[in-house]
Amino acid sequence: MATTMQKAFPFVVIITGAVIATALIMLKQAPEEKPPIDNTPLVSVQSIKYEPMKFTVSSYGVVNAKYHTELVAQVSGEITYVSDTFVKGGFIKKGQILAKIDPSDYESALLDAQADLASAKSSLVLEKATAEVAEREWAEITDSKPSDLSLRKPQLAQEIAKLKSAEAGLQRAQRNLERSIIKAPYDSLIGSRNIGMGSFVSNGSSIGLVYNTEKAEVRLPLADKEMQYLDRKGTNAEVTLVGNFAGEKQQWKGTIVRSEGVIDSKSRMTYLIAEVNDPYGLKSNHKELRYGTYVTAHIGGTNAGNVAVIPRHLIVNGLVAVMDEEKKLRYLPVNIIRQDGSNVIISSGIEEGMNIITSALDYPIEGMTVALPEDKILQQDVPVDDADEDSESAIVMEGKE
Structure with a gap:
């Protein structure tokens, strides 16, 4: 038969195991609590500021002379003189002599015209005297009314016509002689020269090309929708031209003087003309x-x-995301009055000083809480401060003990 000890042994083992398990459970440290994770999305913001603005419309173009003239010979002859300043790229003044054509034939023609005029005048004086004699003789012969032929009126009219023709011939000869001298029509820049000493030119031959230096013009294409931002369709508006000169960026001031008034059939643009003085x-x-x-x-x-x-x-x-005073995401409608490249210009919809969200949000929801990067930094700093305070408290308690 089993002894009492043998019968009690299993119970002792069970009780001992339970005691050990209980002790182990009591000695086991509780799991460390993890700090709560803040999933509030971070955003960057920009404060809205309203300021007065004047619209500016941009365009581009190539500078050209307001006037350019191709010089042509109006008489024929040999070139006997070419000015030293008559070279491509040279500057000349209005009325300056550029070249001369041999004037010999035209001087002779002028002398002939002067002689013809003197002869016509003499013939007219003689015919007037003859007409007066004929009128007196008719009056002595009869009291009847004389005919125009009797008074030599047709002959007198013919002599008057010859005189006018001679005067016209003289003027023509003088003009041809003057045209043998090629002069600058205005202050100019020489674009080209097509003659040289000894070359022969005929009536209509090209002599050269000159550009007016008093004013320059630039054709500026504008889309039709841009015209709404200009007063009086741009007429008399100030324009700033920007370009490169000697490797440096330079600016010149000009004025819009007119519009071409039509839309180009190819580019579908309206052209404004800017003018620059000197x-x-x-x-x-x-x-x-x-x-x-x-x-x-x-x-x-x-x-x-x-x-x-x-x-x-x-x-x-038409909506923009903003962060309100409670740091909530809100969408507000704005009034866009113009798009300017990568920006837009708004006149209302957002109050002065409000923060618009400039960073992208993965899953934006109206009313969701958002945070700024500096808010996260402050939240991370708080537990560190609390831990320092707890450590200091523990040191004080130990000192008291």
Whole structure:
């Protein structure tokens, strides 16, 4: 038979195991609690500021002379003189002599015309005297009314016509003699010269090309929708031309003087004409604006009032995301009055000083809480401070013990 000890042994083992398990459970440390994770999305913001603005419309173009003239010979002959300043790229004054054509034939023609005029005058005087004699003789013979032929009126009219013809011939001879001297029609830049000493030119032969230096013009293409931002369709608006001169960026001031008044059939653009005075700085000290220069133009437009400029990509279906005072995401409609490249100009919809969200959000929901990066930094700093305070408290308690 089993002894009492043998019967009690299983119970002892069970009780001992339970005690050990209980002790182990009591000695086991509780799992460390992890700090709660903040999933609030971070955003970057930009404060809205309204400022007065004047619209500017941009365009581009090539600088050209307002006037250019191809010089042609109006008489024939040999070139006997060419001015030293009559070279490509040279500057000349109005009325300056550029070249001369042999005037010998035209001087002779002038003498012939003068002789013809003197002869016509003499014939007219003789015919008038003859007509007076004929009128007196008719009066002595009869009291009847004389005919025009009897008074030699047709002959007198013929002599008057001959005199006028001689005067016209004299004027023509004088003009031809004057035309043998080629003069500059205005202050000019020589574009080309097609003659030389000893060359022969005939009536209509090209002599050269000159460009007016008093004023320059630039044709500026504008889309039709841009015209709404200009007063009086741009007439008399100030324009700033920007281009390169001697490797440096330069600016010149000009004025819009007119519109071409039609839409180009190929480009579908409206062209405005900008005018610049004294482009080569011959009468002033500004940098020369050479013909053929490619320039960018900025045309002064209408006053936009108080407006704000924000990046265009922040506008979605006319709404912009903002962070309100409670740091909630809100979508507000804005009034867009113009798109300007990568930006848009708004006149209302967002109050002065409001923060628009400029960073992208993965899953934006109206009313969701958002945070700024500096808010996260402050939240991370708080537990560290609390831990330091707990450590200091523990040190104090140990000192008291």
